[in-house]
Amino acid sequence: MSCINYYCSSVLINKNEQEGLVKIYNNSSNLYIVVIPIIYNSMKFVTKTTIMLQKQTKAKMIFALLFIPVLLTAATLTSNTSYNRAFAQSSDLICSDAVFTPSLPQSFTNGTSIPFSVDFGITFNTISKVTAISTYDNNDAFGNGDKYYIDNYGGQETQPGTVEITSMTLHSIDPSVFSQFTDGIFQGKYIDNNGKFTLTSLKFCVAGEPLQQGVCPAKNVEHWDKIVFMITNSDIASRLNLSANTELDIKVLDNPLKVADIKQKVVEFLKVPNEYKRYIQILSVDYAIICKSPSLQI
Helix, strand or coil, X not given: CECCCCCCCEEEEEECCEEEEEEEEECXXXXXXXXXXXXXXXXCCCEEEEEEEECCCHHHHHHHHHHHHHHHHHHHHCCCCCCCCCCCCCCCEEEEECEECCCCCEEEECCCEEEEEEECCCCEEEEEEEEEEEEEECCECECCCCEEEECCCEEEECCCCCCCECEEEEEECCHHHHCCCCCCEEEEEEEEEEXXXXXXXXXXXXXXXXXXXXXXXXXXXXXXXXXXXXXXCHHHHHHCCCCCXXXXXXXXXXXXXXXCCHHHHHHHHHCCCHHHHHHEEEEXXXXXXXXXXXXXXX
């Protein structure tokens, strides 16, 4: 077979350690033959694919050439080679730059501590991850035994001899860290625990669900009980300067995740011994859910 000059084409495909060479020939039947040899390392041909194409237009021939890498990729995926899964970045990632006092860039040496604050402008209902991204000056980057720490968050370090780099990223999935970001404001200190570097910027990114306007943050929600009761012993009522056999009520903070002993709540509120519980008669219990924020109540 001889290569037709007008249609003749060669395509070199590189995929990791694999190579494929594609050529187009013409035979006596006016059919095109595409031969794909695949070479893996020092092994000989591990597969050989031939595709017969009718001699039509140059456009169709170009399409065939473009289709070859797809076939090659499909063939390689059937081998024992494993690949890491790709993942999509959350669309709810919200980032904000830290504001330092004094402002960046700042040179850090062992023991340097500079305060900063981050304001996201929103509050969060839930948080799944927080990321801190530090960038450093090209001429005074981070590495070779450098170590930094952000109080109330965490830190990173490098080993002596490590090549200096201009960016460090630190992720946190610690719930105790999340609680410091739910209000949308975080304050801390950037501390040099070893070495020397120049910090040019610090950014925090929060992956989570922003709190919708008019919704009380979960940590500000409180459950209160209104307990209506009666003291059936006149002597005890008199000692407490209360009326016996009369409806009385108290309001107490409640934990909705625990079973409550209502009489015990009354006894603790009145600050009387537990044996007085037998003289307490519970008439009714009402409850209310409030938001500690003065601007919101539900």
